[in-house]
Amino acid sequence: xxxxxxxxxxxxxxxxxxxxxxxxxxxxxxxxxxxxxxxxxxxxxxxxxxxxxxxxxxxxxxxxxxxxxxxxxxxxxxxxxxxxxxxxxxxxxxxxxxxxxxxxxxxxxxxxxxxxxxxxxxxxxxxxxxxxxxxxxxxxxxxxxxxxxxxxxxxxxxxxxxxxxxxxxxxxxxxxxxxxxxxxxxxxxxxxxxxxxxxxxxxxxxxxxxxxxxxxxxxxxxxxxxxxxxxxxxxxxxxxxxxxxxxxxxxxxxxxxxxxxxxxxxxxxxxxxxxxxxxxxxxxxxxxxxxxxxxxxxxxxxxxxxxxxxxxxxxxxxxxxxxxxxxxxxxxxxxxxxxxxxxxxxxxxxxxxxxxxxxxxxxxxxxxxxxxxxxxxxxxxxxxxxxxxxxxxxxxxxxxxxxxxxxxxxxxxxxxxxxxxxxxxxxxxxxxxxxxxxxxxxxxxxxxxxxxxxxxxxxxxxxxxxxxxxxxxxxxxxxxxxxxxxxxxxxxxxxxxxxxxxxxxxxxxxxxxxxxxxxxxxxxxxxxxxxxxxxxxxxxxxxxxxxxxxxxxxxxxxxxxxxxxxxxxxxxxxxxxxxxxxxxxxxxxxxxxxxxxxxxxxxxxxxxxxxxxxxxxxxxxxxxxxxxxxxxxxxxxxxxxxxxxxxxxxxxxxxxxxxxxxxxxxxxxxxxxxxxxxxxxxxxxxxxxxxxxxxxxxxxxxxxxxxxxxxxxxxxxxxxxxxxxxxxxxxxxxxxxxx
Ligand code: C2E
Ligand code: MG
Ligand code: MG
Numbered sequence: 001x002x003x004x005x006x007x008x009x010x011x012x013x014x015x016x017x018x019x020x021x022x023x024x025x026x027x028x029x030x031x032x033x034x035x036x037x038x039x040x041x042x043x044x045x046x047x048x049x050x051x052x053x054x055x056x057x058x059x060x061x062x063x064x065x066x067x068x069x070x071x072x073x074x075x076x077x078x079x080x081x082x083x084x085x086x087x088x089x090x091x092x093x094x095x096x097x098x099x100x101x102x103x104x105x106x107x108x109x110x111x112x113x114x115x116x117x118x119x120x121x122x123x124x125x126x127x128x129x130x131x132x133x134x135x136x137x138x139x140x141x142x143x144x145x146x147x148x149x150x151x152x153x154x155x156x157x158x159x160x161x162x163x164x165x166x167x168x169x170x171x172x173x174x175x176x177x178x179x180x181x182x183x184x185x186x187x188x189x190x191x192x193x194x195x196x197x198x199x200x201x202x203x204x205x206x207x208x209x210x211x212x213x214x215x216x217x218x219x220x221x222x223x224x225x226x227x228x229x230x231x232x233x234x235x236x237x238x239x240x241x242x243x244x245x246x247x248x249x250x251x252x253x254x255x256x257x258x259x260x261x262x263x264x265x266x267x268x269x270x271x272x273x274x275x276x277x278x279x280x281x282x283x284x285x286x287x288x289x290x291x292x293x294x295x296x297x298x299x300x301x302x303x304x305x306x307x308x309x310x311x312x313x314x315x316x317x318x319x320x321x322x323x324x325x326x327x328x329x330x331x332x333x334x335x336x337x338x339x340x341x342x343x344x345x346x347x348x349x350x351x352x353x354x355x356x357x358x359x360x361x362x363x364x365x366x367x368x369x370x371x372x373x374x375x376x377x378x379x380x381x382x383x384x385x386x387x388x389x390x391x392x393x394x395x396x397x398x399x400x401x402x403x404x405x406x407x408x409x410x411x412x413x414x415x416x417x418x419x420x421x422x423x424x425x426x427x428x429x430x431x432x433x434x435x436x437x438x439x440x441x442x443x444x445x446x447x448x449x450x451x452x453x454x455x456x457x458x459x460x461x462x463x464x465x466x467x468x469x470x471x472x473x474x475x476x477x478x479x480x481x482x483x484x485x486x487x488x489x490x491x492x493x494x495x496x497x498x499x500x501x502x503x504x505x506x507x508x509x510x511x512x513x514x515x516x517x518x519x520x521x522x523x524x525x526x527x528x529x530x531x532x533x534x535x536x537x538x539x540x541x542x543x544x545x546x547x548x549x550x551x552x553x554x555x556x557x558x559x560x561x562x563x564x565x566x567x568x569x570x571x572x573x574x575x576x577x578x579x580x581x582x583x584x585x586x587x588x589x590x591x592x593x594x595x596x597x598x599x600x601x602x603x604x605x606x607x608x609x610x611x612x613x614x615x616x617x618x619x620x621x622x623x624x625x626x627x628x629x630x631x632x633x634x635x636x637x638x639x640x641x642x643x644x645x646x647x648x649x650x651x652x653x654x655x656x657x658x659x660x661x662x663x664x665x666x667x668x669x670x671x672x673x674x675x676x677x678x679x680x681x682x683x684x685x686x687x688x689x690x691x692x693x694x695x696x697x698x699x700x701x702x703x704x705x706x707x708x709x710x711x712x713x714x715x716x717x718x719x720x721x722x723x724x725x726x727x728x729x730x731x732x733x734x735x736x737x738x739x
Pocket of ligand 2: 370461491
C-alpha cells in the first residue's frame with residue numbers, strides 16, 4: 001500500500017488547471033489539484049515525510065526529494081521503516097518525547113531534534129509533525145516537515161556558550177557559576193549533602209602581568225584553568241570570575257574535609273612551575289572556602305564568605321587555604337562599621353591633629369613637630385591611630401584620610417607662621433597605600449599650594465617596609481617628592497630588615513630610630529650598641545637622626561652622648577592639641593641640659609651593693625677622698641643612675657639578685673665603655689669572674705672584707721686609669737680630625 005501511495009504521488013501532473021478544490025477528487029479538476037499538490041510537495045525545499053498512523057509500527061510511506069537531500073537517505077531506503085533510525089542512538093532526547101507524546105494524542109507538535117545523516121554526520125532537524133485525518137475525521141497518517149536548522153542551532157549554542165563561559169579560559173563564567181551553584185544547593189536541600197564554594201586567587205599575578213606582559217599573563221591563566229580542571233571531579237564546576245580569580249563549586253560532599261583535601265591538591269598542582277615560552281613562572285594561590293548549609297544560604301553570601309576566608313590567607317602570608325569562620329565575619333563587620341564611621345568622621349570634622357614637639361639634642365630647643373591623627377569619636381572618645389589606621393589602610397579609606405591629614409597639617413603650619421611662630425618643620429606620616437596612589441605627588445603639591453606653605457617646612461615620614469616593598473618605584477616617587485622641596489624621613493627605623501647601606505639610594509634627609517630600641521637603650525647593651533651604630537652610620541650618610549619614644553632623662557643623655565641630633569618623646573612632651581602646642585612653643589619650653597664643663601670637674605664613683613650597711617661604710621670611707629658618691633642596691637637602679645650622671649668609676653658586689661655583678665658590669669662596658677669597673681665581692685669565686693676580666697669588663701677584682709688603705713689606693717688608680725684613657729681618646733680623636 002505504501003508503494004502505491006508513493007507511486008501515486010509521483011504521477012505526472014497537469015498543472016494547466018488551477019481549480020484547487022480537493023473535495024472533488026473524483027472530478028478531473030480534483031485530480032489536477034491533487035497533482036499540483038504533489039508537485040508542490042516534491043519541489044519543496046523542506047523535507048516532507050508521511051507516515052502511517054494506523055500501522056502500529058508507523059512506517060514511512062512517503063518522503064520527498066528534499067528529505068533525501070537533507071538526510072542523504074534515498075526514498076527507497078527509508079520507505080516502510082520507522083523514522084526513529086534518523087535519531088541514531090540519541091533516542092532519549094527530550095525533543096523526541098515532545099513529538100511522541102503529541103502523536104499519541106493525535107496533536108501537532110514541533111521540536112528541534114538531533115538527527116544523523118546517512119554518512120552518520122549529525123544535524124539539527126526542526127521537525128513539525130501533524131496528524132492527517134481522513135474524510136471521516138480519523139487520523140490515518142502523519143505528515144512531518146523537516147528543516148535542517150544546524151547553522152542556527154550552532155549559532156545559538158555559540159551565543160549561549162559565550163554568555164555562560166569565560167572567553168579566555170573556556171571555563172564557566174559568573175552566570176553559569178550561579179546557575180550550577182543554585183542547582184547544587186537545591187540538590188543539597190534534597191539529599192543533605194554539603195556544597196563547598198572555593199575561591200582561588202593567584203598571589204602576585206599582577207607582577208607576572210607587569211613584568212612578562214599581558215599575553216604571557218593570559219597564557220598563564222589558561223594553564224591554571226587546565227590544572228584546576230584536572231584537580232576536580234566530573235560534576236564539579238570550575239569558573240573564572242575575571243582577573244586571576246577562580247571559583248570552584250564542589251557539590252555532593254559528605255565531609256568538609258573533602259574540600260580541604262582538594263585545596264591541598266590544588267596548591268600542590270599550582271605551585272609546580274609553569275612553562276611560558278621556555279620561561280619558568282611560579283605562582284602560588286590563596287584559597288578561601290565556604291560551606292553550604294553551614295556558612296551561607298545563597299550564592300552571593302557563600303561567595304562573599306569564601307572571599308573573606310581568602311583575604312585571611314592573603315593577610316597571613318598567602319599560599320594556603322582557609323575555611324570561613326564566624327570571627328572573620330565579625331572582623332569584616334567591624335571593618336565595615338569602621339569604614340562608614342571614618343567616612344562620617346571625615347564629613348563631620350571628628351578628626352583632629354595632635355602635634356608632638358621634637359627637641360634639638362644639642363641646644364635643647366624645640367625644632368619641629370610630628371602631626372599625629374586622633375579621632376574624636378562622639379561616643380567612644382579619643383581614639384588613637386593604631387586602632388583605625390591599619391583598618392583604614394585595608395579598606396582604602398586611608399587615601400581621603402591621608403589627604404585630609406596632609407592638608408590640615410599644611411594649613412596649621414602656615415597659620416602658625418602667619419601668627420609669628422618661628423618656622424618649625426611639621427612631619428606628616430605617609431601610609432603604604434598613599435605611596436601607591438598614582439597622583440600622590442600632585443596631592444602633596446596642591447596641599448602646599450592651597451595652604452601657601454613653603455615646602456621646606458613639610459616633612460613626610462615613610463617606613464622602611466613601604467620603601468622596600470618596591471624599591472625601584474619608591475626611589476622614583478621619593479625623588480619626585482623631594483623635587484617639590486619637602487624633606488623626607490625614614491620612620492620606625494630598625495623594625496624592618498634593610499641595611500642602612502641599602503637606604504643610601506633613597507633621598508632621605510632624616511632617620512627616626514624606632515622607640516623599641518630607645519626604650520632599652522640604658523639597660524640592654526645590644527639596643528644601646530645598635531642605636532649608637534645607627535647614629536654613626538646615618539651621620540656618615542649625611543642623614544640627621546631623631547630618636548623616637550624618649551621617656552627618661554637617662555635615655556635622652558645617652559642619645560645626646562651618642563651625638564643623636566633630635567629627640568621626640570614623653571620626656572620632652574606628649575602629643576599636644578594645636579592650641580596647647582602653640583602655648584608650648586610660646587613658653588619657650590626647652591630640654592634641661594646640664595652644661596658639659598660642669599660634669600667634667602666632678603669625680604663620680606658609683607657603688608652597687610644590696611646591703612645598705614656596706615654602702616654606708618664605703619660611702620664614709622671613700623667620701624673622705626673627695627669623690628661624689630652615688631649608691632644603688634640593684635643593677636637596674638645603677639643603670640638608671642648611669643644614664644643620668646657622668647660616672648667614671650664603678651664598684652659592684654658580685655652577689656646581686658636578678659642581675660649579677662658581672663652581668664651588670666658587662667652591660668655597663670657595652671653601654672658606657674669609658675667607665676672603669678671593679679668588683680668587690682665576699683665570695684672568692686674567681687672562675688666566674690675570669691671570663692669577665694678577660695673580656696675587659698672588669699678592671700680589678702677585690703675581696704670583702706677590705707683593707708681601707710688598699711681599697712683607697714685601688715680607687716685612686718682607677719680614676720688615674722680613667723684619666724689616662726680619656727687623654728688617649730682625646731688625642732686619638734684629634735689625630736683623626738687632623739688627618
Ligand atoms: P609613629 O609615626 O611612630 O608615631 C609615634 C608614636 O609614638 C605616636 O603614637 C606617639 O604618640 C608615640 N609616642 C611619642 N612619644 C612617645 C614616648 O615617649 N613613648 C611611647 N611609648 N610612645 C610615644 P600615636 O600617635 O598613637 O601614633 C601611632 C602610629 O600611628 C604612628 O607611629 C604612625 O605610624 C601612625 N599615625 C599617626 N598619625 C598618622 C597619620 O596621620 N597618618 C598615618 N598614615 N599614620 C599615622
Ligand atoms: Mg611617624
Ligand atoms: Mg615612628
